[in-house]
Amino acid sequence: MVYITGVIVSEFRYCKLTREWTLFAPERLKRPKDLDNKREKYLGEIIHEKCPFDMGKEEFTPNEITRVSQDGKWKCRVVPNLYNALSVDIPSVSNKDSYFEKHSGFGAHEVVIETPNHDKQIWEYDYNDLINYFTILQERAINLKKDDRLEYLSIFKNQGEAAGASMSHSHSQIMALPFLPKKISDEIEYKKSYFEKHQRALLDDLVYEEINHEKNIIAQNSEFVLYCPYASQFAFEAKIVSKKRLSSLIEFNKSDLSALCDITKEYFSKFYTTLGEVSFNMIINNAPYKEYNYKTRDYYRFNIEIKPRIFKQAGFEQGSNMNINVILPETATKIYKEDR
Ligand SMILES: [Zn+2]
Structure with a gap:
């Protein structure tokens, strides 16, 4: 110590x-x-x-x-x-x-x-x-x-x-x-090797497919997309991802920050009307400092994860590292988008 x-x-x-x-x-x-x-x-x-x-x-x-x-x-x-x-x-x-x-x-x-x-x-x-x-x-x-x-x-x-x-x-x-x-070094290696193979960022491809799939998209603006990921680990889990090849807050200009505020505000307004004052974890994911350079934007995409804590996790999740989610993301998306 x-x-x-x-x-x-x-x-x-x-x-x-x-x-x-x-x-x-x-x-x-x-x-x-x-x-x-x-x-x-x-x-x-x-x-x-x-x-x-x-x-x-x-x-x-x-x-x-x-x-x-x-x-x-x-x-x-x-x-x-x-x-x-x-x-x-x-x-x-x-x-x-x-x-x-x-x-x-x-x-x-x-x-x-x-x-x-x-x-x-x-x-x-x-x-x-x-x-x-x-x-x-x-x-x-x-x-x-x-x-x-x-x-x-x-x-x-x-x-x-x-x-x-x-x-x-x-x-x-x-x-x-x-x-x-x-977890992060494994994720970085995986994203780098995906880029080497496809010349595209993994999260860009996932977002592209989610936008085509439509069912999980809550909202989007010119710079960000907000959706409930296809294999969400938590009920009503949501994700905000940069559509503009940004890997870290470090790279944001004023209009990027402004667009991020717009979509975050829209999300939390929906969060509150849908779920009320529910506990949640929000993780703002930026590319690591290690080996950060102009190439980082090729494979890493800035994103925010919001994980509501509605249901408790128990032994199965602890032992298997596999979550049980009782709400499908397409259902969560539909509920988020309902007018109230
Ligand atoms: Zn106080």
Whole structure:
């Protein structure tokens, strides 16, 4: 373990059996919670006064990394995660030769406070809220890339207790790792070999087929398509994919960001009218920093996955890594598109 002034920070440990890494982060146990099962609503109200993400409580989230302001007031902030699983202040070291392989908990772990408004959720965001959000994510994606020890960027949002959120105030997280998780390196290899064989990006071909298939398309604009994937793992799972050969937020210009906000706003409006305040995970997938160059756009496509947590996963999914989904994507699409 890596210690800073006597505190255990974190470390990655490699499992020879699964060839997967696990990040051990004991500090995460200390993080505050205002979401707790059935008491979610009650605790949310009680804790509101103490919420460190509110306007006027900035002293509880020190060392701000960046903010978007309007009329002298902040609209969106990025701060270091106080209960971080990773730290950029420790050396990036590994012991590859040891039987028990490990890597120090080097990396970035940041919180994006999406709005100063404690009660505003993503389905209530207007266009400006979303522009602020994606602009600040883009800025962080660009700046973290400057540290060439970082190979992988993970941007995600856990909404609601069933999705793993501990705070009800709307926020996302950014993590940057010194290596690619196995799932990602396998995916990159697969996408590269697909491109070598077909001279096309795998996700471009999948989107092309989904558009021809029609049944799973919820909406599209000139730059993005929104659909429920043919083999969705979760009920009402949705995906937003770039149609413009963009592989990362880093490459987005103003009109790309604007089109992304439009389709995200449209999706969450449908999400709320269809599902209500359901927990979900949102994963914003960008091409990894590792080996990122002008060729990355050939095989990797920027996309956002939204996975509602309506039904619980159990032993079968854990053991087989195969999900059971009770809602067909064509049914989910139809319900999303119904006028209410
Ligand atoms: Zn709050």
